[in-house]
Amino acid sequence: MRRPRLAVGLAALCMAVGVPAPAGAATSDTTTQSVTTAARPVVDMEATVLAAQIDPRRADDTLTPGAKSSVLAVEQALQAKNLLDAQWVDGYFGTTTVTAYAAYQRSLGYTGLAANGLPGTTSLTKLGLNRYTVSKTISPGAKVQRDGFVVNARTQAMLAEAQRLLGSALVVEQGSYNPGGDPTSAGTHDGGGVVDIAVAGLTAAKRTAAVRALRQVGFAAWLRSPSQGDWPWHIHAVAINDTDLSVQAQHQSGDYYLGLNGLANRGPDDGPRIPIKTWEQYQRAQ
Template sequence: MLLVSGGAAVAGMLVAGRASALPAVDMEMVLLAAQVDPPKDGTGTTSGAAAHVLEVERALQAKGLLAADAVDGHYGTSTIAAYAAWQRSLGYSGIDANGIPGATSLAKLGSGRFTVTRTVSAGSRTSTYGGKRVDGRTGDMLAAADAMLSWNLTLDQGSYSTSDPTSAGTHDGGGVVDVSVGSLSSTQRWETVRALRTVGFAAWLRTPSQGSWPYHIHAVAVSDPDLAKPAADQVHDYYFGKNGLANHAPDDTPSAYRAAFTWWEKYARS
């Protein structure tokens, strides 16, 4: 009996050892690459993300969804398409098959291949902020930014919305809001931009001279898993110091109101 018990214990230790030997995939880094990499010219990787993206790509290749020559640590359009196919194979559709990993699909992809660390969730899709629909993660971010200001954030438009054709599809998924600033002074508008950026939004002050809209702040929650493609592309622009508009011009935010690139989970840990 002692030998049997000892053998079972050793077998359990071996199984545990194999599990602990699996590589760890940092979901925060994979999400960052999934936003920053696709619009790039070429196949450059995102700092700190390549090793984690490689594990995801190897798993997609093993599923027959990604060609071997696309397993390169660059989360480009081929990887987006392959991951979207993986999501669809799990029965997902719409924004749930956007090619950006969600915690559940990533864990299933990694079964037996890698473990997932620093998971990110959009939270409830039926949350509201100031009467506008947002996901839970975005609501938490807005509350944190609101607390930094002596005036209240008021939203013109929330997320999961297709009602405004001037938004070019950025609001179709989660993580995107427009903040009303018509009643604010110029300084207050810029301070609002800075507060939103500080908690992890890619945020810009929009002006009537840029398009057919009133003054407002457009904000995209960096690394929200529910981002629509046009919104994810705006994170790419923000990462590289651009304005998130179709002309991809340099960000015109005054230096005093800029903030270091971050995302909600990283900010919350600081």
């Protein structure tokens, strides 16, 4: 009774390493399917979404570390759907790939933030059907209330942890999903993952500490002053890798990784420099 089992295992092993199976070695549809599935590439969603924020902001074609194989698999799938030319299948999630991915999202019937060019779990999984599997999925979660403003559950959790690290309250004075709510925000609050934090009455040291705490948990955060624009002192914070980010907020997240200030002038980052992490990376490190 054991010999047929051994033959099936031997046949599967031969298929996996690409050599012919010996005569008499049994095969089965189940074995073939399992080997084929195991051979599929794995797309790291966290790395892919991060590349989609950073790569379009680069002045060159440097690849986002750890994202190349995942981005390549996504680009190959987009090419197979005639949404991306072969010359752009290069592991670089630049503006052309973002545009192609947004077109794919629209082909699924998505609109608005669901077609913002950032891969979401559902669209990324559908795109990879019979081509790749998806790991390290991200979800913004449900919309919730924070200080009278709308944020998503992921942002709420990040704010709660930053507040714990800081040891004092962080009060939101502008929330997310607020299209056109503040013309000075240039659309950054139109999607999810973006908040403004009140700093009135805080010392300069406390303001800097608040920015640092927000950065520690995965926000691209900056202290904004009236000299920079038509606004009062506040902290502007963008939750890196939030898949509901507006296009403008995506650009700010990418600029943060490139050492910039997230403003239209793309000046140097003026906040406390710490190792950059996403919320998911921060959680795994705890």
